[in-house]
Amino acid sequence: MKASSEIVALLKKELLLEWKQKYALYGLLMYSLSMVFVISIGLQNTLPPQAWNVVYWLILLFVSVNSIAKSFMSESEGQLLYIYNLASAQSIILAKLIYNCLLMSLIAVITLLFFVFFAFNGNFGDLSQYLVVVIAGSWTFAANMSMVSAIAAKAKQRTTLLAVLSFPLVIPQMLVCISASGKAIAGDPWANSFGEIAFCISFIVIIASVSVILFPFLWRD
Amino acid sequence: MKRKDILRIVCMVLAFGLVIYTIVSGLSSTLPYQGPTNGQTSRNFFFHVPMWFAMMVMGYTSVVYSIKYLRKMDPRHDVLAAEAARLTVLFGVLGLLTGIVWSRVTWGQALDSTDPGAWWPWEPKQTMALICVLIYLGFFLIRSSFSDPVQRAKISSVFNIFAAASIYPLLYVIPKVLPGLHPNTGGDGSALGTMSPGYYYIFWPAVLGFILTAAWLLDLRGRIAVINYELNSIDDE
Numbered sequence: 171m172k173a174s175s176e177i178v179a180l181l182k183k184e185l186l187l188e189w190k191q192k193y194a195l196y197g198l199l200m201y202s203l204s205m206v207f208v209i210s211i212g213l214q215n216t217l218p219p220q221a222w223n224v225v226y227w228l229i230l231l232f233v234s235v236n237s238i239a240k241s242f243m244s245e246s247e248g249q250l251l252y253i254y255n256l257a258s259a260q261s262i263i264l265a266k267l268i269y270n271c272l273l274m275s276l277i278a279v280i281t282l283l284f285f286v287f288f289a290f291n292g293n294f295g296d297l298s299q300y301l302v303v304v305i306a307g308s309w310t311f312a313a314n315m316s317m318v319s320a321i322a323a324k325a326k327q328r329t330t331l332l333a334v335l336s337f338p339l340v341i342p343q344m345l346v347c348i349s350a351s352g353k354a355i356a357g358d359p360w361a362n363s364f365g366e367i368a369f370c371i372s373f374i375v376i377i378a379s380v381s382v383i384l385f386p387f388l389w390r391d
Numbered sequence: 392m393k394r395k396d397i398l399r400i401v402c403m404v405l406a407f408g409l410v411i412y413t414i415v416s417g418l419s420s421t422l423p424y425q426g427p428t429n430g431q432t433s434r435n436f437f438f439h440v441p442m443w444f445a446m447m448v449m450g451y452t453s454v455v456y457s458i459k460y461l462r463k464m465d466p467r468h469d470v471l472a473a474e475a476a477r478l479t480v481l482f483g484v485l486g487l488l489t490g491i492v493w494s495r496v497t498w499g500q501a502l503d504s505t506d507p508g509a510w511w512p513w514e515p516k517q518t519m520a521l522i523c524v525l526i527y528l529g530f531f532l533i534r535s536s537f538s539d540p541v542q543r544a545k546i547s548s549v550f551n552i553f554a555a556a557s558i559y560p561l562l563y564v565i566p567k568v569l570p571g572l573h574p575n576t577g578g579d580g581s582a583l584g585t586m587s588p589g590y591y592y593i594f595w596p597a598v599l600g601f602i603l604t605a606a607w608l609l610d611l612r613g614r615i616a617v618i619n620y621e622l623n624s625i626d627d628e
Contacts, residue, residue: 346561
């Protein structure tokens with residue numbers, strides 16, 4: 171089988187699985203919605219937009235730890251062995267990366283909708299710029315977490331390892347994203363956050379290529 | 392004596408000599424120019440900054456050994472990667488400590504000493520340094536969670552390379568993106584550009600001295616670790 175058709179087939183499998191277990195997706199959306207509710211009611215809606223911006227990325231961080239990071243753990247040993255026999259390691263990791271990016275951007279966009287309705291109260295600079303930053307940022311999260319998940323899935327104490335490994339790796343990117351989306355909220359021109367967006371995209375390219383090179387070493391044993 | 396041994400001795404003597412030179416002249420010589428905020432504390436420049444040079448050299452060395460391990464699957468390379476990572480943590484912690492003391496006196500001058508901001512203002516470079524140290528601690532956590540040596544070596548090498556690819560670009564990006572108190576953050580230029588040339592005669596020998604100290608430690612600890620590894624594998628057979 172050609173690599174591209176392999177990737178498409180694996181992607182289809184992931185999407186079907188997600189569609190069959192809709193509760194996982196709903197759970198994540200509930201999670202972000204309840205976070206917005208608790209913060210706006212708890213703080214009586216006094217939070218300025220720049221603080222909401224940080225809350226937004228915090229929600230994305232925890233959602234990605236809860237969903238993307240478990241992507242290699244939800245499948246059983248036998249299932250993984252079966253897939254590894256059918257497809258090459260490179261297509262497996264690429265399919266996972268693409269799927270995780272799709273899932274992450276879906277959650278990011280829906281969470282952004284919650285924020286537009288409940289949090290920002292209309293004091294907003296540039297929504298389209300924010301959207302672009304959010305999608306690029308959520309992809310960097312997904313790319314990073316997929317590989318960390320593949321690494322942590324090999325160990326016995328998976329969940330502890332996952333948190334310890336993923337937080338230091340994701341937080342620096344989060345700082346870049348917060349700075350870029352903060353500029354979007356303030357209504358700065360596109361040119362100001364261009365550097366950060368370009369960084370996010372090149373970062374995804376680096377991470378994806380490193381994952382494709384390194385992933386075969388993880389499962390070949 | 393073999394050529395390698397001569398190199399080792401030269402490296403060791405040079406490392407000790409340069410570090411002693413740094414300590415003596417860094418603390419006793421008259422500073423050509425004292426910045427407005429730093430004053431006499433700018434002597435810390437000869438100790439704080441070389442720690443990061445040594446840390447980065449050890450970090451890159453560790454990644455190179457991990458790549459070598461994955462290419463050749465020679466367990467000695469994995470042992471050396473782990474030792475280099477250990478030294479990365481050591482020099483990172485030393486860099487953090489020298490930085491904390493310095494930031495207390497300069498950035499936290501106006502603050503109460505019970506105020507955490509006087510010691511740790513969450514400055515971007517500081518944060519990134521802490522994150523680097525945390526990542527290498529994660530590397531050791533991975534190593535301790537596998538009992539099978541081959542699996543441990545493979546997975547920790549993969550993590551080492553992946554973490555470096557993910558974090559090292561950010562070390563150069565974050566200080567440019569976020570405003571900070573360090574020189575070379577935000578729009579500021581590097582401290583080396585504005586530094587009085589009189590500092591160079593102490594600063595560059597200090598950098599070389601601490602890097603050589605790190606290399607000497609790596610060589611020493613690496614050889615012990617390789618011998619231990621070989622002894623263990625004899626026991627297993």
